[in-house]
Amino acid sequence: MSLKDYIIRDIQEKFKYLPSAVYLALICIAMYIFVCLLRYLFTMREVSQADERRKKEGQQKLLDEEKYELLGVRNEGGLLAFLAVWEFAEFVFIEHFADC
Numbered sequence: 001m002s003l004k005d006y007i008i009r010d011i012q013e014k015f016k017y018l019p020s021a022v023y024l025a026l027i028c029i030a031m032y033i034f035v036c037l038l039r040y041l042f043t044m045r046e047v048s049q050a051d052e053r054r055k056k057e058g059q060q061k062l063l064d065e066e067k068y069e070l071l072g073v074r075n076e077g078g079l080l081a082f083l084a085v086w087e088f089a090e091f092v093f094i095e096h097f098a099d100c
Contacts (some may be wrong), residue, residue, distance in 0.1 A: 052078065 007030045054062070062068050071083045084096040 004031070007031070007034070 007027070062072070067086050067088060069085055069087060071085060073080045073082065079100045081097070081099040086093040086095060088098055
């Protein structure tokens, strides 16, 4: 089932006693939110790829931070994935996760 079908079915079940015009309005609102979310995600992807990459020197400087750590997952000598994390007393913030 597609996301669109799921949203429509969910709205219909929750609001089955409402007139058809209200269904249509709710579906339009849900689809608008979905399209806005997609635009935001794709825009953020383009921005993050170009603007948020650290230079080698910046990454080296971060490794000197006590709370910052790179964690790698290896298999047969090769790097499979890594996490860049900040370890605070109250929580751990995963800044970056990448598979190789």
